[in-house]
Amino acid sequence: MDEILQVKDLDVSFKTYNGETNVLRGVNFSVQKGGTLAIVGESGSGKSVSAKTIMQLLPKQNSIVNNGEVLFEGENLLTYNEREMRKVRGSDISMVFQDPMTSLNPTMSIGKQIMEGLLEHQNLSKKQAYDTAVGLIDLVGISNPESRMKEYPHQFSGGMRQRIVVAMAIACKPRILIADEPTTALDVTIQAQILDLMKDLQNQLDTSIIIITHDLGVVANMAQRVAVMYAGRVVEIGTVDELFYESKHPYTWGLLSSMPKLHEDEREPLVPIVGSPPDLEQPIQGCPFAPRCPYAMKVCHSHMPEDFSVSDTHASACWLLDERAPEVKAPVGTEVNANE
Amino acid sequence: MNNQEKLIEIKDLKKHFHLKRHTTLQAVDGVTLDIYRGETLGVVGESGCGKSTLGRTLIRLYEPTAGEVVYNGKDVANRLTKKEERQFQKDVQMIFQDPYSSLNARMTVSEIISEGIRIHEPSLSRKEVEARVHQLLDSVGLHKRFSNRYPHEFSGGQRQRIGIARALAVNPEFIIADEPIAALDVSIQAQIVNLLKELQEEKGLTYLFIAHDLSMVKHISDRVAVMYLGGVVELSTSDDLYHDPLHPYTQALLSAIPVADPKIERSRERIILEGTVPSPIDPPSGCRFRTRCPHAMDICAQVAPQWKEQKPNHFVACHLYNEDVEVDE
Numbered sequence: 001m002d003e004i005l006q007v008k009d010l011d012v013s014f015k016t017y018n019g020e021t022n023v024l025r026g027v028n029f030s031v032q033k034g035g036t037l038a039i040v041g042e043s044g045s046g047k048s049v050s051a052k053t054i055m056q057l058l059p060k061q062n063s064i065v066n067n068g069e070v071l072f073e074g075e076n077l078l079t080y081n082e083r084e085m086r087k088v089r090g091s092d093i094s095m096v097f098q099d100p101m102t103s104l105n106p107t108m109s110i111g112k113q114i115m116e117g118l119l120e121h122q123n124l125s126k127k128q129a130y131d132t133a134v135g136l137i138d139l140v141g142i143s144n145p146e147s148r149m150k151e152y153p154h155q156f157s158g159g160m161r162q163r164i165v166v167a168m169a170i171a172c173k174p175r176i177l178i179a180d181e182p183t184t185a186l187d188v189t190i191q192a193q194i195l196d197l198m199k200d201l202q203n204q205l206d207t208s209i210i211i212i213t214h215d216l217g218v219v220a221n222m223a224q225r226v227a228v229m230y231a232g233r234v235v236e237i238g239t240v241d242e243l244f245y246e247s248k249h250p251y252t253w254g255l256l257s258s259m260p261k262l263h264e265d266e267r268e269p270l271v272p273i274v275g276s277p278p279d280l281e282q283p284i285q286g287c288p289f290a291p292r293c294p295y296a297m298k299v300c301h302s303h304m305p306e307d308f309s310v311s312d313t314h315a316s317a318c319w320l321l322d323e324r325a326p327e328v329k330a331p332v333g334t335e336v337n338a339n340e
Numbered sequence: 341m342n343n344q345e346k347l348i349e350i351k352d353l354k355k356h357f358h359l360k361r362h363t364t365l366q367a368v369d370g371v372t373l374d375i376y377r378g379e380t381l382g383v384v385g386e387s388g389c390g391k392s393t394l395g396r397t398l399i400r401l402y403e404p405t406a407g408e409v410v411y412n413g414k415d416v417a418n419r420l421t422k423k424e425e426r427q428f429q430k431d432v433q434m435i436f437q438d439p440y441s442s443l444n445a446r447m448t449v450s451e452i453i454s455e456g457i458r459i460h461e462p463s464l465s466r467k468e469v470e471a472r473v474h475q476l477l478d479s480v481g482l483h484k485r486f487s488n489r490y491p492h493e494f495s496g497g498q499r500q501r502i503g504i505a506r507a508l509a510v511n512p513e514f515i516i517a518d519e520p521i522a523a524l525d526v527s528i529q530a531q532i533v534n535l536l537k538e539l540q541e542e543k544g545l546t547y548l549f550i551a552h553d554l555s556m557v558k559h560i561s562d563r564v565a566v567m568y569l570g571g572v573v574e575l576s577t578s579d580d581l582y583h584d585p586l587h588p589y590t591q592a593l594l595s596a597i598p599v600a601d602p603k604i605e606r607s608r609e610r611i612i613l614e615g616t617v618p619s620p621i622d623p624p625s626g627c628r629f630r631t632r633c634p635h636a637m638d639i640c641a642q643v644a645p646q647w648k649e650q651k652p653n654h655f656v657a658c659h660l661y662n663e664d665v666e667v668d669e
């Protein structure tokens with residue numbers, strides 16, 4: 001399959017009052033045309049920073065891209081200036097944020113906000129833009145689109161607002177939709193509606209989706225490929241089946257076994273990952289997961305592991321995959337009903 | 341489970357908030373529940389269904405509009421003497437959702453934890469109080485050297501541990517945990533849930549566990565109550581509820597949760613509910629779920645369904661299970 005977006009060796013740091021904090025340390029992933037990539041990880045692992053770097057939405061004065069490329073159809077977006085980037089944002093790549101209340105302008109009517117992008121990117125008359133906007137509100141499943149155009153964000157419920165945000169994001173038929181925790185602020189029944197909506201639109205418009213989430217259920221529901229991030233690195237990447245049934249990284253094992261299984265009855269205590277994520281302000285020696293890893297070896301504390309390739313689509317950054325490492329079996333419980 | 345001793349009986353509890361003249365928000369409207377000693381009762385529902393208001397009314401943070409809460413044989417919802425009130429406040433403690441705003445930023449950990457001890461057991465010496473604080477910190481997995489630090493020095497998971505230590509400080513028997521893990525990362529959630537379970541076994545605590553994450557609720561609870569728009573629509577043991585949900589709302593809610601297993605996820609049929617939860621200011625007549633219910637009938641708009649024990653220990657309020665009503669399939 002063709003890759004529409006490739007992120008290569010991305011290295012980003014933030015300036016803070018006590019020096020530079022290295023928030024992304026060599027992030028690699030790619031998105032396929034019409035496919036869905038899920039990025040999972042805990043808060044502070046660099047999921048949102050990766051997305052914002054792609055869109056160049058990080059504040060310029062205190063964030064530095066040290067290294068790396070973001071190739072969108074072969075073009076490096078990081079070399080674009082602000083004017084060129086404005087053409088990409090919203091038309092080629094658009095973004096849905098977590099909180100629909102803060103990503104909409106409370107003083108502007110919904111209609112005006114949807115039309116804004118259309119007028120900016122597509123040579124449409126006001127009338128055409130209005131009609132397209134009405135069509136979009138209808139498309140995302142809100143009734144009475146004409147009268148809703150005049151209403152303001154506070155007149156909508158959380159789920160409705162997120163539909164509006166999705167409508168705005170797809171207004172110019174983007175090639176890539178980046179959804180940063182699009183359903184975290186919503187209830188499960190509304191979450192199911194929004195995820196279904198995104199999948200329908202993907203089928204209709206052949207959009208690629210990057211979905212950022214910490215909910216492995218959402219990942220299983222939406223994604224074809226998954227990247228697991230930890231402390232500013234992609235520690236494991238693969239197809240959704242490889243990640244859930246044949247994962248190779250102890251952090252992925254930890255994530256899977258700390259989740260309660262809805263479909264099983266036995267109440268085995270959950271297996272949490274001990275400790276907490278590393279402080280990125282301190283320099284990290286070796287593998288960032290080593291202090292919490294039950295399988296950590298001597299080498300893990302001193303040397304950063306390379307990406308070991310497991311199959312064509314599956315790679316994991318863990319020393320356990322080195323041929324000199326002892327054989328370690330994934331703990332029972334992570335291979336959820338693998339043989340069914 | 342009927343042979344167990346009832347710790348709390350909630351009888352037709354109502355909490356209405358008066359907003360403006362002639363508008364009343366019916367946050368909790370007629371909840372009847374028993375909570376048994378030593379069990380964990382989970383309460384699930386979407387935002388705005390009244391689950392937090394139920395918890396806060398139980399612990400007397402809100403004054404109920406109507407109804408009774410019988411705790412250890414005594415009605416505690418209404419008037420109490422000073423002494424009774426003090427005993428109740430000692431017996432029932434709460435753990436809050438947001439570990440960032442529920443700890444006083446200007447108090448040290450030791451002050452936060454010992455506040456309740458000093459109020460309820462004023463006869464203890466400072467040394468004894470300090471020893472208790474250290475013992476509490478130890479039981480929630482924090483080191484005693486943390487006792488002189490301030491909340492901002494801790495991570496979210498550690499703060500939630502401090503919140504739990506504070507709740508345990510006065511040896512309560514009943515703890516209301518209102519979304520105790522919602523603000524935490526996945527890998528930390530499991531730590532806190534395991535801690536709550538260990539403490540329950542050790543001290544014989546009873547929990548009311550309020551959450552919207554149904555898979556976690558299933559994991560921790562013995563029984564689960566499902567709330568919708570101010571009322572409990574279904575109550576059952578947690579395994580039975582997940583295997584055989586009776587109420588159409590429970591069925592939809594369960595099918596909406598994405599399961600962390602791609603193979604199950606691909607083969608699953610989803611019941612997608614139309615629309616959103618109606619406003620509790622002007623709830624629908626009859627059954628409150630009827631506006632979104634795929635099985636709604638004429639009677640649902642006219643009569644509120646009866647609370648009925650459909651199977652042993654499995655209660656449901658829905659006209660589909662009322663024999664007097666003909667159900668057209």
